Amino acid sequence: MIINKKINTQFNSVVSNVRKTSELVDCSGASVFIIHNDNIVTEEYWGKHSKAPNLREIQEDTQFHVASVRKSYIGFAVAYAVYEGYIDSIDDLIVKYLPANSMPIFNGTTIRHLLTHTHGLKSINGEIHREFTPGINWSYRGVGIDMLTQIVKNTTGKSVAEIVADNVFKPLNFTETGWYGEVNEKLVSVIRKPNDPNWTTSKSTDGNKMNMYVSSRELAKWGYFHLKKGNVDGKQIVSNEIIDIATTVQSPNSLDVELPQNGYLWFVKDLPARKSEIGELVSKGSFQILGYTGVTLLVIPQHNLVAVRAFNSFGSPNGFDYLADVREFGNTIMTCLISASH
Template sequence: MTVSFEKVRNSVENTFHTLDCTGAALILFHNNEMQVEQYWGRQSNKENARSIQADTKFHLASCRKSYIAFAVAFAIFHGYIQSIDDEISLYLAPEQQKEVFKGITIRHLVTHSHGLAYINGEDIRTFAPGTNWAYRGRNIELIAAIIQFATKRNIADIVNEEVFKPLNLTETNWYSELDETFAEVIREQNGKFWSVSSNIDGSQMNMYASAREFAQWGLLHLNAGKYNGKQLIQPEILKLATTIHSPSFPTPNLPENGFMWYVKGSERKRSEIGALVPKGAFQILGYTTVTLLVIPSEKIVAVRAFNSFGSPEGYDYLEDVRSFGDSIMVEVTFSPES
């Protein structure tokens, strides 16, 4: 008897009805077999909007950082970056050097422990590197510059050549133009945030993917770089990206990160991974509430996707995303096959 994953379906549907969005998707693989493929709603709130379907592309928001993580791990594996404990100044052009960057390492950038904030056009330090955790975008801008300087290639070039082409992914990328297959991010006011950018070098927030291809990205991690029986990516690269690299924080409540990925180690109050999800799992979450969760011990890959701009009033995104992972574990743990 197979697992129905009905609780997972209900979890995603409840989130769909809670968020300010018009569409949702759920893809779930168990033991490398697709168990759930379900779509809700439409791609926008316009009249006669296209229904959410297999090729619908969702805005990944911060989920794009899982691909940026790959580019960093690729650069380290191939020796372009010698160590994650190297100071970032070693990999920045002279005109990009700043005194405030002193003491900040690659490790600090990829684990959100760098302490930088970019305010009024200036970099300031809000805490000493490695002593605290803060989720800010400045690290991605610096990582993009470091990758370019170290490898002479941009993030998108690396990911396209090393991942998208070998896997034949055609519904995932940084896009400068949108067509009828893209879900519109629903927000109260139209603004410049997340508008289409002509810059597709991998440093911008204009990345989209279909839920099914985002799940393929998760499967690649689950299977240590193998796809259809072929080793397409060195397993060491993916392991490097999804192993905990966070420094030893003074408080045990701060999240544990690999290269941007949240990784389940010990229980952390500010982690986005559910309490029932076992150690070794890793997850990435975007502002649009798109989520990819990989649970290696259970051979689970799960993607939920929405086209929401952030969280409505009263919505606890941490509680919601934790319940997504926990609903999966309840089904797997208490299924007749377990």
């Protein structure tokens, strides 16, 4: 993937915004990377991989723990499975593809519900409980993600990691994106509270666990790949339909308009939903993914822009409103765009 670098000052206030956030959260380093009008216009790194002395500086090939940003790769794998006919319809009941889960609690739950966080299922001490009837509410729960990765494996015979590697990473020569069972010097140390129940590690590299690390530049290129609907350097790497279905609203019509809207796990800007993680100034049709580490990928097709911010924190300090903060990130980008057009 060839993207020219033309660094300018248009988005300096975005860098300032991310620097401010990096001072509010518990991290030792951060970065900002923006592609606008097919050029890299902002690329900044600061800090180190850890708070320990003499640690590696945050730099171009530094790979950040992306937490829930991994869901955009899972969403791609599901979209691939749908496009290739392994999954007949996202309105199919999940028990069609997970026969071992044929229990009354799963009645009425479809793949669409899993993709849009409207399934109403919750895991408590390893047991699955129902919070609400599928399709009538929205709740961000990991159990739906686990089911999606299993559905991908059951239907395609391949893991999420294999699908994205074969269809995207290898054709685009991505070498700074992946799921890691072992640490290496390019992976940041994740700064977190002791015994944080949300923190997990895994030896699995199948793409089904929360152990994904990506460099800021390759995360931005992943966003650019979506912005260009799979057409990179004049070549259609994957069908544009895969990208279209993943990044347009798939939430059930029964959902309250103030709740977040999702594509294939991506958050999508459609109606001005009050509970969305996307800033109110951000253009309609934009899509975003946010991780528990604060790592964020925002794609704004209307302005031909991709923006990434990354930190090596995990979780939020007391009093920190992470949703307000990530909305401000998007709004700051839009303010820069609007200012430049006047």
